[in-house]
Amino acid sequence: MIPTSQRMELPPYAMGWYMVALSHELEPGAVRPIHYFGRELVLFRTEAGEAQVLDAYCPHLGAHLGHGGVVKGDSVQCPFHAWAFDGKGRCTDVPYAKKIPPKASIRSWEVTEVNGLIMVWFHPDDEPPRWQVPALPEIGSEDWTPYEHRDWTIRARNQEMAENGVDTAHFHYLHRTSNMPEASASIEGHVLRIQSTTGMKTPRGGVDGVVTVHEHGFGFTTTRFTGLVETLLVAGVTPIDEEQVHLRFNFTIRKLGNANATTGVGRAFISEITRQVTQDIPIWENKVYLPRPVLCDGDGPIGVFRKWARQFYVDRDAA
Ligand code: FES
Ligand SMILES: [Fe+2]
Known part of the structure; x- marks a missing residue:
């Protein structure tokens, strides 16, 4: 209790x-x-x-x-x-x-x-932008596929969803990835950079990959996966109201030599990420937020994440 x-x-x-x-x-x-x-x-x-x-x-x-x-x-x-x-x-x-x-x-x-x-x-107090959104080199490039979009409406708060990226243990125990990813996180102003290695299930078997996540505040996140094939997920989480957020996933994949192979790998990758989200949703929708969680030595860099997250609230004690 x-x-x-x-x-x-x-x-x-x-x-x-x-x-x-x-x-x-x-x-x-x-x-x-x-x-x-x-x-x-x-x-x-x-x-x-x-x-x-x-x-x-x-x-x-x-x-x-x-x-x-x-x-x-x-x-x-x-x-x-x-x-x-x-x-x-x-x-x-x-x-x-x-x-x-x-x-x-x-x-x-x-x-x-x-x-x-x-x-x-x-901005909660209507202040002007503190940073800009970077243009990503992959988007619009001939070497990358057009976006595949997915979206969900979820009863959760932005910060809880953003915390997923550093919560390494959940990838194994909730999402059943083949290993516990090793992750490190660093803060560069409004950007949180997370680097991890993970084992992903695909129809072609398990694949070890490197995952690089850049969270630009809570609203815009890029996740680059390398391993089987290079993929980029451009994600957005936008508050709808005090109850719900709108999660958008935009996927693009570096084109392989043949279009069918690209489509096949792309579908497998998107269905894997989608599977993970559908596992996260009931957790997010029913959990409570603990300002002082009891963590163990095997947990990911949740402390770094929480420190980074505080800068986006006007009242810094809020989170
Ligand atoms: S012009 Fe009359 S309500 Fe908009
Ligand atoms: Fe997750």
Whole structure:
């Protein structure tokens, strides 16, 4: 029995860049309602091709811009009375007024589009971005396959899911990998670098591989596997609200000489990672967060992870 004083709730939202859509889902001129961070938002792509995110509700009489809004040039036009707002949230047009009311503006969100992903910056106190998302050399390269996507909605907090990468013992005991990976972790500002070796099951038998994970805050993680074949998993975990997160996996594989072999290896790899996630989900959804866990000498670098994780909360005592 764990005393109540030993358990605590992690804050639901931490600062960072978070995926809100995949680039190919948003054509120029498209407008979509999205719901993340417990808020209603509108995502649109201008005619010139820029992805933009605003709070959803029009300051005029409250219509949701994501339901019926249309793109006009660089702005999204409200479906109710045709007021238009640009990507900075400034009102650019009120077609039946002589003067645009000075207060006619909407909160805009910092957006970056890189690696085929549309991401927004979240900060609990609305502070500007502290870092940028790196462009990955594999994405868009001729030598790598287009992304394969998978996604899940999970009742969990970002930090709990991020901790998986350093929790070496669970790979063997929960996921039944053939060995207990050896892992080391180091902190470089907002990036946690984890290096481990692991045995993975594939239809072709067990394979030992080296796994290099870079966690850029809680919202954007790259995992590179070498061994059987080189693969890159670009993962995103975005809080939907205080209960749930949206997990997205985007896989790419270095092309082998023959396309069928690439597809076969790719499928085997994706199904192995997917199998592991489906084993993690019931753990994440039912566990408690322990600020002072009882660890043993065989555990992975969980202490390093926890130290790194604290920087993403405004209240550092929170986690
Ligand atoms: S509610 Fe948006 S223009 Fe009136
Ligand atoms: Fe796991």
